[in-house]
Amino acid sequence: xxxxxxxxxxxxxxxxxxxxxxxxxxxxxxxxxxxxxxxxxxxxxxxxxxxxxxxxxxxxxxxxxxxxxxxxxxxxxxxxxxxxxxxxxxxxxxxxxxxxxxxxxxxxxxxxxxxxxxxxxxxxxxxxxxxxxxxxxxxxxxxxxxxxxxxxxxxxxxxxxxxxxxxxxxxxxxxxxxxxxxxxxxxxxxxxxxxxxxxxxxxxxxxxxxxxxxxxxxxxxxxxxxxxxxxxxxxxxxxxxxxxxxxxxxxxxxxxxxxxxxxxxxxxxxxxxxxxxxxxxxxxxxxxxxxxxxxxxxxxxxxxxxxxxxxxxxxxxxxxxxxxxxxxxxxxxxxxxxxxxxxxxxxxxxxxxxxxxxxxxxxxxxxxxxxxxxxxxxxxxxxxxxxxxxxxxxxxxxxxxxxxxxxxxxxxxxxxxxxxxxxxxxxxxxxxxxxxxxxxxxxxxxxxxxxxxxxxxxxxxxxxxxxxxxxxxxxxxxxxxxxxxxxxxxxxxxxxxxxxxxxxxxxxxxxxxxxxxxxxxxxxxxxxxxxxxxxxxxxxxxxxxxxxxxxxxxxxxxxxxxxxxxxxxxxxxxxxxxxxxxxxxxxxxxxxxxxxxxxxxxxxxxxxxxxxxxxxxxxxxxxxxxxxxxxxxxxxxxxxxxxxxxxxxxxxxxxxxxxxxxxxxxxxxxx
Amino acid sequence: xxxxxxxxxxxxxxxxxxxxxxxxxxxxxxxxxxxxxxxxxxxxxxxxxxxxxxxxxxxxxxxxxxxxxxxxxxxxxxxxxxxxxxxxxxxxxxxxxxxxxxxxxxxxxxxxxxxxxxxxxxxxxxxxxxxxxxxxxxxxxxxxxxxxxxxxxxxxxxxxxxxxxxxxxxxxxxxxxxxxxxxxxxxxxxxxxxxxxxxxxxxxxxxxxxxxxxxxxxxxxxxxxxxxxxxxxxxxxxxxxxxxxxxxxxxxxxxxxxxxxxxxxxxxxxxxxxxxxxxx
Numbered sequence: 001x002x003x004x005x006x007x008x009x010x011x012x013x014x015x016x017x018x019x020x021x022x023x024x025x026x027x028x029x030x031x032x033x034x035x036x037x038x039x040x041x042x043x044x045x046x047x048x049x050x051x052x053x054x055x056x057x058x059x060x061x062x063x064x065x066x067x068x069x070x071x072x073x074x075x076x077x078x079x080x081x082x083x084x085x086x087x088x089x090x091x092x093x094x095x096x097x098x099x100x101x102x103x104x105x106x107x108x109x110x111x112x113x114x115x116x117x118x119x120x121x122x123x124x125x126x127x128x129x130x131x132x133x134x135x136x137x138x139x140x141x142x143x144x145x146x147x148x149x150x151x152x153x154x155x156x157x158x159x160x161x162x163x164x165x166x167x168x169x170x171x172x173x174x175x176x177x178x179x180x181x182x183x184x185x186x187x188x189x190x191x192x193x194x195x196x197x198x199x200x201x202x203x204x205x206x207x208x209x210x211x212x213x214x215x216x217x218x219x220x221x222x223x224x225x226x227x228x229x230x231x232x233x234x235x236x237x238x239x240x241x242x243x244x245x246x247x248x249x250x251x252x253x254x255x256x257x258x259x260x261x262x263x264x265x266x267x268x269x270x271x272x273x274x275x276x277x278x279x280x281x282x283x284x285x286x287x288x289x290x291x292x293x294x295x296x297x298x299x300x301x302x303x304x305x306x307x308x309x310x311x312x313x314x315x316x317x318x319x320x321x322x323x324x325x326x327x328x329x330x331x332x333x334x335x336x337x338x339x340x341x342x343x344x345x346x347x348x349x350x351x352x353x354x355x356x357x358x359x360x361x362x363x364x365x366x367x368x369x370x371x372x373x374x375x376x377x378x379x380x381x382x383x384x385x386x387x388x389x390x391x392x393x394x395x396x397x398x399x400x401x402x403x404x405x406x407x408x409x410x411x412x413x414x415x416x417x418x419x420x421x422x423x424x425x426x427x428x429x430x431x432x433x434x435x436x437x438x439x440x441x442x443x444x445x446x447x448x449x450x451x452x453x454x455x456x457x458x459x460x461x462x463x464x465x466x467x468x469x470x471x472x473x474x475x476x477x478x479x480x481x482x483x484x485x486x487x488x489x490x491x492x493x494x495x496x497x498x499x500x501x502x503x504x505x506x507x508x509x510x511x512x513x514x515x516x517x518x519x520x521x522x523x524x525x526x527x528x529x530x531x532x533x534x535x536x537x538x539x540x541x542x543x544x545x546x547x548x549x550x551x552x553x554x555x556x557x558x559x560x561x562x563x564x565x566x567x568x569x570x571x572x573x574x575x576x577x578x579x580x581x582x583x584x585x586x587x588x589x590x591x592x593x594x595x596x597x598x599x600x601x602x603x604x605x606x607x608x609x610x611x612x613x614x615x616x617x618x619x620x621x622x623x624x625x626x627x628x629x630x631x632x633x634x635x636x637x638x639x640x641x642x643x644x645x646x647x648x649x650x651x652x653x654x655x656x657x658x659x660x661x662x663x664x665x666x667x668x669x670x671x
Numbered sequence: 672x673x674x675x676x677x678x679x680x681x682x683x684x685x686x687x688x689x690x691x692x693x694x695x696x697x698x699x700x701x702x703x704x705x706x707x708x709x710x711x712x713x714x715x716x717x718x719x720x721x722x723x724x725x726x727x728x729x730x731x732x733x734x735x736x737x738x739x740x741x742x743x744x745x746x747x748x749x750x751x752x753x754x755x756x757x758x759x760x761x762x763x764x765x766x767x768x769x770x771x772x773x774x775x776x777x778x779x780x781x782x783x784x785x786x787x788x789x790x791x792x793x794x795x796x797x798x799x800x801x802x803x804x805x806x807x808x809x810x811x812x813x814x815x816x817x818x819x820x821x822x823x824x825x826x827x828x829x830x831x832x833x834x835x836x837x838x839x840x841x842x843x844x845x846x847x848x849x850x851x852x853x854x855x856x857x858x859x860x861x862x863x864x865x866x867x868x869x870x871x872x873x874x875x876x877x878x879x880x881x882x883x884x885x886x887x888x889x890x891x892x893x894x895x896x897x898x899x900x901x902x903x904x905x906x907x908x909x910x911x912x913x914x915x916x917x918x919x920x921x922x923x924x925x926x927x928x929x930x931x932x933x934x935x936x937x938x939x940x941x942x943x944x945x946x947x948x949x950x951x
Contacts, residue, residue, distance in 0.1 A: 005689075010881040013734050018692035024764055026704075254693045254701060254764055306704025306762065 004091060005099040011085040019255045020048035021082065023074075023096035026305060027249035029061075030098050031071035038180045040064050040072040040173075041095055041105040041142070045112075045120035046528065048076040048096075052251060053259040055313070056148065057111050059246040060169050070177045073097040073105070077120045078127070080526065086127065093127040102128035106180055108142045110161070112150035115505035116498065116528035119520040121146070122160060132517065134162050134208060139191050143180065143198075151205075152235075152282055153457040155222075155564040156505050158207035159513035163198045165205075166568060167235030167282075168268070170244050172203045199229045203236035205568060212510050217551060219509055222567045234569045235282065237607055241268055242290045245297055252305045261309035261343070262301040266294055266326075270315035271593045271611070272348075275384045275584050276373070276412060278456035279315055281577075282570040284603040286594055286611040288321060298330060302340060309341040317344040318353050319594075321613050327359055349387045354398035368399045371410035374418075375425025381589045382417050389429070396433050400440040407433055407446050413475045414453040414467035414499070416584060423475050426450070427482035430489035438488070447490045448483065450476060452499030454506050457565045458572055460580035465556035466503045472496035497535040501527070503553035504538065509564040512552070515541040571603035677714035677724065677745035679775040680752060681782075682759070683901055686737045690766035695730040698767065702742065705762035712748040728782035728889065728900070729789065729855060735862060737886035739789075741782050741900050743775065771901050779904035786855055786900065788836055790888040791862055793849040796881045798873055800847035803840040806872035807849070811838060818871075820864050831868055834860045852890075 012018035033039050042061055044051025051057070057074065064072035073095035078086060086092070093102035102108060108128060110121050122132045130141050137144075146157060147165035154164040165172055179201060183194040192208075199206035209229045213220040224231055238244055250262055267288040270280040289297075298310050310330070314320065323344075330342055342360045347353045349370040357368060372392055373385045380387055396407055411426050430448045437444025452472045455461045467475070476493045483489045504512060518541035519527075519534075526532040542549050557563065559578050566574070576599065583590060593599055594611050604610055686698065693701070706713050706723055713723035724745040731737050755772040763769070779785070795803065810816060816832040836852035849869065853860045862884040870877065891903040 009689075012692055013881060018734065019694065019697060022689040022692050024689055024766075026764070252704065254690070255697055256700075303708070306706075306708040308703075308707060 002101045002104045003099050004094045004101055007089065007091050008094060008099060011082065011089065011091075014085060015081045016079060017255060020076070021078070021094075021096060022254070023099070025052070025254060026252035027247070028097055028251055029065050029073075031065060031073060033071050033100075033104075036069070036181070036184070038070050038107065038177045038184065039105045040070060040107045040109055040177075041075055041100075041102055042072055043075045043077075043093075043102075043108055043110050043124055045077050045110055045117045045124050046114075046526075047079055048253075049255070049257040051076045051111070052253050052257045053263065054111055054113070055247065055263055055265060056169065058251055059244070060109070060173055062246050062248060063170060063244075064173055064177070067174060067177060069181050070173075073100060075102060075124070077117075077124055077526075080532075083123070083127065083525075092129045093124055103130060103142065105142050106184065107176075108144050110144070110146040110148075112146050112148035112157075114528055115150060115156075115502045116533075118157060118505055118516045119525050119527055121157070122517060122520040123525045125160065132520075133159050135159075137162070137191060139188050141191075143194070145176070149279060149282065150505075152278070152568055152570060153507065153565040154205055154207060154568065155510045156508040156512040156516060158510045159517070161207070162195055163204050163206045165236070166203050166233055166570070168238040169236070170238050170246070172201065172236050175201045176204065196226065196229070199224075202234065205233040207510075210567065217548070219562045219564055221562060222564070232567050232569050234607075235571060237285075237571075237603075237609060238268070238287070239609055240612060241265070241287045242293055242612075245289075245293055248297075248300070250301055250305055252307065259311065261311055261341075262298070262305055262307040263311050263313050264294060264297045264301060265289065265314060266312045266317060266320045267314045269611075270319070272316055272319075273384050273580075273590050273592065274373070275382075275460040275580060276415065276453060276456075277315075278459050281459050281572060283315070284571065284601065285609050286319075286613060288613050291322060291326060294326060295329065309343060311343045311345055313345055316348055318347050318350075318356060324352075324356060324359070327356055331359060349395050350391050351394050351398050354395050354402065357399070357404075358402045367406040367408055368404045369408040369410065370395060372429065373410065373412050374415055374422060375411065375427075375429060376422045378587055379415060379418060379422040379425075381587045382584045383412075383415055384584070384589050386589045386591070392429065393432065393436060397436050400437045400444055405437075405441050405444055407437065407444075408449060409433065409446065410449050410451070412451050412453040413479070414472050416461060416464045417587075418475075420475075420478065423479055424482055427479055427487075427489070430483060430491075431487050434488040445488060445490065447492065448479075450479065450491065450493040452494055452496050454499055454502045456506055457563070458568075458570045458577070460577050460584055462507065462563065462577065463557040463559070463561075463581055465554045466500075468550065468554045469496045469500045472499060495530065495533065498528075498530075498533050500549070500553055501533075501535065501538045504542070504549060507564070508552055511545065511547060514545050515547065518544060571601075571606055573600070573602035576601045677747055678749055679743060679745050679777065679779060679906075680755070681741060681743050681773055681775050681779075681901055681904070682755065682769055683771040684740045684742070684763075684767055684769045686731060686735075686740055686767055688736075688766035690764050691734055691736045693764070694733045695727070698740075699725070699727055699742075701764055701767065702759075705759050706744070708762040709758045711744075711750065711758075712746055714745040714747040726781060726783075729786055729859060731886060732862060732884070735884040735886065738770070739886055739888045741786075741889065743779075743782055773901045774906040776904045776906045782900065785891050785903065786889045787892040788852050788854055788890045788897075789859075789886055790890070791849075791851045791853065791865070792885040792887055793851065793862065793866055793869070794846065794883040795849070795866060795869065795875075796883075797877055798847065798870075798875060800840050800842055802873045802875075803847050803849060803869065806869045807838050807840055809872050810868065811835070816868060818864055818868055820861065829858075831860060831864065 008021065012021060042057050044054055044057055061072050061074060064070040074097060075093055075095050094100060108125065125132050125144060131137050134144065144160065144162045145165060146161045147169055151164040151166060176198065179194065179197045195206050195208055198204050199209045209225050210222050211225055212222050267286055269283045269286040271284060271286055272280060274280055302310060317323065320326065327342065344356060349372055370392065372380065372387050374380045374383055377388060399407055409430065413423055426448060430446050433446045434444060437446065452467065455464045455466055473496050476496065480491055483491050519537045522537050524534050524537040539549065580590065590599065594613065598604065702725065703723060715721040715723055726743045728741040731740060752772050752774050756769040759769040813832060815830045817828050817830050819826055819828050834853045836854060838851050840847050840849050851865060866882050889900055890897045891900055893903060
């Protein structure tokens, strides 16, 4: 009926890596679609190799397919060669599971993890045979939904996406399914009515239900059109990760993809409070997966998938309560699993981390990555990445001493208050790291990877004027000059022009939608791929829409400015963020609130949530490796779950939310 | 697999349907995962990054199908070889089915060196049998058949004529199918080069793209006899290591006539199922 395979198959001999389009991954499903079910097409608007490992998409794929009233399949953006073939042969976007036409689904649900994929989103909608603008869609067209971190500033996509979902998707996809199932039962008549129903689902933002007022180029207000539409859309948060042991059947692709291994999410959220990090801000609070469940998911996942590597994923995996014990357990109990590798992405910079790493990588110690993010202690206090040089050097020394030969360091440039001496501090760190390494190994090397900083919504840096292209280029080349080949430090950097375009979309308002559409119509897809990125398309489109790129990107915002995402809440109070921004400018760091009394950022208190951790003991090395004394004598705001206990949230709460005075932390707490 | 203490095993498998688009290298990775899923006691290479000892036979081009693919592996401990097809097939992608396995004699020559000829079925989408017969007649009557092909990224001219053992066209289910048997030495013939040659001889302007290739056999020649790789180097069986079952040594499901259809895909396994079916 809608199986497009016979038409797609002849094209696959003519394209690169055709196995990207055949599906059939271990763990994948071939749903049959019943009329009363709501059919979801989960689309990752980038290549299969990037999109397939996405855990969010895989989690929702399983949860939806477990429901009687839903069926879900997957699609990925076809690469340029196949897209041209599809268009030339009038074949629409298709699912990889049953090669069903995208337009035959009730929902097209997009995962948004980066701004530069926005033009691909339009490309996929269009390729599905659906009008790219929401207002032109009719009742027979699929409902277009998007979620993921970028959804927290939904405005640039407001013209194209019918509904955006804020926060964790596990629960809300079911509620959306129920709304759409009722709409289908009623004959799928009025698109406006179903969008209004969706707008009343907590966590769902329907742009068409809001009026946007401007005052010249200034945004004045974004207000709901109807009384039953919320003025502020709050994010959704899964209180207990232990209730959601997904994916249970992680997909095993037939072609090599990024992160090609078993991935087990060990906790969600992070309260280290790095001020540049949107993920850490919008995913609060910390929710650890029960220890025993992690073990089960690792064991079952390896057995089902045949993978020989597992990654324990999170925003800062060394912070998982009892991580050393868990790692020892996984490394030492491998009967039946063959030679299994274990990896811990996103590690903090300290000796504890190196100890963990050496437990894991008993052989083949080639490369280890740390992210100090800034070149001086002053600037690291500004961004609240509280790593001292001593932390870094002892971590690096430990690494080289124990046999690693290559250390990779991640840095950002263009950070608030950054001066040339901060940027050049990166060179000094790099050179010192090489010098330490050469004491242990003549071929020791260090790679510095430099990204341009893009201020993100819902972070303390959302008011900061991003560095322009010329300024970023100046800093990149200044650093490059300070790291000649003989220094032994290799340097890589992100294209400052791409950083600038990310800045347009990151903090853009609804008017940026027309820019995205123009770039797409000019053929600007796969913009996150260097060979396809076209800065000229973006500047031309801004000019054609009469918009000033610098006003969007490099301008500092003031505290009274209406921000395009003020009607979206990640739970963080705007005054908390402003206060933290002021602390940043005053060079004050802020320790992790997991083990210190509450700063009242707003998330736990407003949403009646708590950190869920398996230990009330702060990790070895203190907060961010600074050795700070975290035993401050006050109750800490966590739900304690003894190791191995399954999702019994009631029970051993340590006490009321800490509102006690914060003694002994002067100089760290914001003034 | 020479010179070690493990148990050498040869496995025959298919590559049919959608999975034809998976590359040779990715098929190898799928087998490595299948060995782990089934927890086969593989022998491993020594060194910093131990790999299971597996060696694949002649590579099959991406997009081509086969009912006669082979690989050799080495086990560290004995297992029931007869059960390997039934154990490995569900752990492999759909379309890759293990159709036979045997223990190898200790001194068996590697697949890459041992196989002398391969048989292919070619379906050229738009050429009728009379045209193809004419092209074949022309090819076989020629002293040499120079074609331009690429080796290691460079264009070279090679003579295809010495590679042919046989070349005929039959009608299969109403459509013409070219049956070819070609030598693997001094170097293999790429099926796409063969198709290009036939298209040139038939004065066809179309590209190779949608034409279909099925490898039906690989043969090892020994003392004038043509042997299937599972038979050529089968170990003399010992009662201590293996049970001989009533089914015999191999679970051979192959249609040995060489006339197997070039199916576009497996029959739809989901037809009639109401619930979603998870692969494996």
